[in-house]
Amino acid sequence: xxxxxxxxxxxxxSSITTRRLSKTFNGMTVLQPTDLEIPAGQILVLxxxxxxxxxxxxxxxAGLERPDGHDMIxxxxxxxxxxxxxxxxxxxxxxxYALFPNMTVAENVAYGLKIRKVERTKREAETRRLLALxxxxxxxxxxxxxxxxxxxQRTALxxxxxxxxxxxxxxxxLAALDAVLRERLRVxxxxxxxxxxxxxxxxxxxQAEAMAIGDRIAxxxxxxxxxxxxxxxxxxxxxxxFVADFVGTMNRIAGRVENGVLTIRAGETMVRLxxxxxxxxxxxxxxxxxxxxxxxxxxxxxxxxxATFFGATQRLVAEVTPECRLQLDLPSSLSxxxxxxxxxxxxxxxILEFKARA
Amino acid sequence: xxxxxxxxxxxxxxxxxxxxxxxxxxxRLTVEAGSGPQGLAGFFVILTEAxxxxxxxxxxxxxxxxxxxxxxxxxxxxxxxxxRKFSGRGLLLSMLTFPLAFPGVVVGFMIIxxxxxxxxxxxxxxxxxxxxxxxxxxxxxxFLGYLYFSVPRVLLTILAAAEKLDPSLVEAARSLGASPxxxxxxxxxxxxxxxxxxxxxxxxxxxxxxFGTAFTLATAIDVTPMLIYTEFTLAxxxxxxxxxxxxxxxxxxxxxxxxxxxxxxxxxxx
Numbered sequence: 068x069x070x071x072x073x074x075x076x077x078x079x080x081s082s083i084t085t086r087r088l089s090k091t092f093n094g095m096t097v098l099q100p101t102d103l104e105i106p107a108g109q110i111l112v113l114x115x116x117x118x119x120x121x122x123x124x125x126x127x128x129a130g131l132e133r134p135d136g137h138d139m140i141x142x143x144x145x146x147x148x149x150x151x152x153x154x155x156x157x158x159x160x161x162x163x164y165a166l167f168p169n170m171t172v173a174e175n176v177a178y179g180l181k182i183r184k185v186e187r188t189k190r191e192a193e194t195r196r197l198l199a200l201x202x203x204x205x206x207x208x209x210x211x212x213x214x215x216x217x218x219x220q221r222t223a224l225x226x227x228x229x230x231x232x233x234x235x236x237x238x239x240x241l242a243a244l245d246a247v248l249r250e251r252l253r254v255x256x257x258x259x260x261x262x263x264x265x266x267x268x269x270x271x272x273x274q275a276e277a278m279a280i281g282d283r284i285a286x287x288x289x290x291x292x293x294x295x296x297x298x299x300x301x302x303x304x305x306x307x308x309f310v311a312d313f314v315g316t317m318n319r320i321a322g323r324v325e326n327g328v329l330t331i332r333a334g335e336t337m338v339r340l341x342x343x344x345x346x347x348x349x350x351x352x353x354x355x356x357x358x359x360x361x362x363x364x365x366x367x368x369x370x371x372x373x374a375t376f377f378g379a380t381q382r383l384v385a386e387v388t389p390e391c392r393l394q395l396d397l398p399s400s401l402s403x404x405x406x407x408x409x410x411x412x413x414x415x416x417x418i419l420e421f422k423a424r425a
Numbered sequence: 426x427x428x429x430x431x432x433x434x435x436x437x438x439x440x441x442x443x444x445x446x447x448x449x450x451x452x453r454l455t456v457e458a459g460s461g462p463q464g465l466a467g468f469f470v471i472l473t474e475a476x477x478x479x480x481x482x483x484x485x486x487x488x489x490x491x492x493x494x495x496x497x498x499x500x501x502x503x504x505x506x507x508x509r510k511f512s513g514r515g516l517l518l519s520m521l522t523f524p525l526a527f528p529g530v531v532v533g534f535m536i537i538x539x540x541x542x543x544x545x546x547x548x549x550x551x552x553x554x555x556x557x558x559x560x561x562x563x564x565x566x567x568f569l570g571y572l573y574f575s576v577p578r579v580l581l582t583i584l585a586a587a588e589k590l591d592p593s594l595v596e597a598a599r600s601l602g603a604s605p606x607x608x609x610x611x612x613x614x615x616x617x618x619x620x621x622x623x624x625x626x627x628x629x630x631x632x633x634x635x636f637g638t639a640f641t642l643a644t645a646i647d648v649t650p651m652l653i654y655t656e657f658t659l660a661x662x663x664x665x666x667x668x669x670x671x672x673x674x675x676x677x678x679x680x681x682x683x684x685x686x687x688x689x690x691x692x693x694x695x
Contacts, residue, residue, distance in 0.1 A: 087695070153602050153604065161597060165595075166597075167594065168616070170611075178611070179602060
């Protein structure tokens with residue numbers, strides 16, 4: 068899922084370091100002191116629900132907001148906390164595209180170079196190169212109102228890259244697009260960012276987008292980073308309940324472990340799960356795809372309540388007990404009927420255990 | 426009634442309005458203008474006779490100055506007010522709408538209170554330097570009156586546009602390194618241009634044709650509406666008054682047409 072950067076890719080851009088970076092608005096701390104280390108050329112995705120502080124963190128790195136203190140943000144070790152955005156040399160891509168409606172596609176892309184007084188022929192050549200890169204050569208002289216949403220977003224990306232920024236900052240760049248286009252563009256943007264090898268911070272609330280684009284993902288909750296890791300780790304080894312739920316679907320089986328076995332009463336039968344460890348109340352978590360049908364004895368049994376066809380897979384809603392509903396992903400080649408009882412195994416390696424929820 | 430006929434029916438109010446308030450009176454006015462001793466040649470008198478010609482030029486300059494000053498003040502103020510929350514903002518905005526309902530006479534009266542012989546500026550300057558500064562009864566007084574009258578309405582028009590301006594446009598320009606002046610030139614003013622045009626046109630047309638304020642301030646100010654009034658009432662030269670009216674209308678219309686074509690060209694960025 069996660070395209071790896073080619074080995075010979077030219078790494079460019081600066082590393083970003085934040086030290087105890089925080090932001091308080093009118094006495095409300097929207098970003099708790101945050102330490103962050105983004106190596107040059109890496110794409111970090113800030114993922115979280117609205118109000119988690121991800122956009123504030125991005126805007127602080129951009130220089131659009133002032134941090135609470137000094138020496139909190141460094142590019143390549145150089146303190147930029149006091150450098151205004153005009154001089155910070157960051158590329159920005161906004162959810163609303165923020166393209167200048169009074170300029171053509173090419174004029175938008177060339178704007179930063181024009182401001183930098185890059186000589187005309189050089190400017191035009193660079194603009195053409197960038198438009199070619201994002202596949203918009205034919206649209207160079209179109210007005211912004213005359214190109215589609217996807218083309219606008221690519222124009223915005225080309226405009227941000229034109230100034231050869233030290234870091235590229237993207238604020239929900241695909242949120243305004245429809246689902247099909249969003250899916251296509253997130254692959255394209257991911258490839259393009261890797262091709263450029265630029266340091267990028269990408270804000271989104273869409274976990275699929277985060278997985279597709281990020282080298283690393285920082286899941287944010289209530290103004291702090293709940294977990295920062297590679298997408299695979301975030302998905303398979305979430306640090307807590309919040310991350311587990313935010314990144315994909317998570318099944319939960321609550322109960323008490325006694326003598327290493329979690330027992331759930333399901334009608335007349337007892338379901339037993341070998342989990343080991345000391346006696347404790349617990350909640351076991353696993354992803355929908357961590358199950359496999361089995362005929363072995365000791366399997367978990369559940370009654371199918373509903374099945375949704377997803378193409379390659381199907382998602383079953385299955386009840387172990389009325390209180391314990393699970394979502395299970397199984398190959399769509401198998402056929403099930405509601406009411407049917409299925410026995411299945413849970414991959415022991417995929418079972419996670421968090422502290423029991425109150 | 427089929428829908429086609431119904432569509433035609435919908436045109437009726439506009440057609441009646443156009444006929445009753447535009448075409449017929451203008452036709453009547455034109456006939457009136459041609460009924461003088463020189464006939465339709467009376468129109469040329471406006472250009473040949475210095476009194477009429479100068480009046481039109483003075484009025485045009487006054488209207489242009491008023492429009493430029495109003496747009497400058499209103500555009501700057503609108504940007505200050507847009508997207509900025511402070512206590513008393515609502516009160517300030519409602520106070521700005523206060524002069525909208527004033528007739529020209531009241532505006533003129535306020536200018537006299539401000540810069541007249543017994544006005545505020547005069548008494549202050551007299552106590553400070555011993556000189557009574559009086560400007561109410563001049564073109565400058567009229568200019569201030571028009572400004573007082575125009576700034577609020579133009580400001581409100583531009584403010585509405587300024588509040589709709591996507592703040593990320595400015596942020597994007599800043600991230601690309603644009604200075605505040607470059608942002609004004611390339612981002613903010615182009616976005617405000619339609620509202621500035623609308624507001625400016627209204628302001629210009631009002632300044633060209635306003636009568637009450639000038640009438641209150643002084644009879645010595647020879648702006649065209651005053652001229653029409655004196656021709657009509659004092660000189661009882663109805664045909665000349667009609668001819669000047671048409672000329673005033675045409676000059677205003679032409680100025681707005683030129684501004685409009687420029688505005689269109691600028692927003693299309695040709």
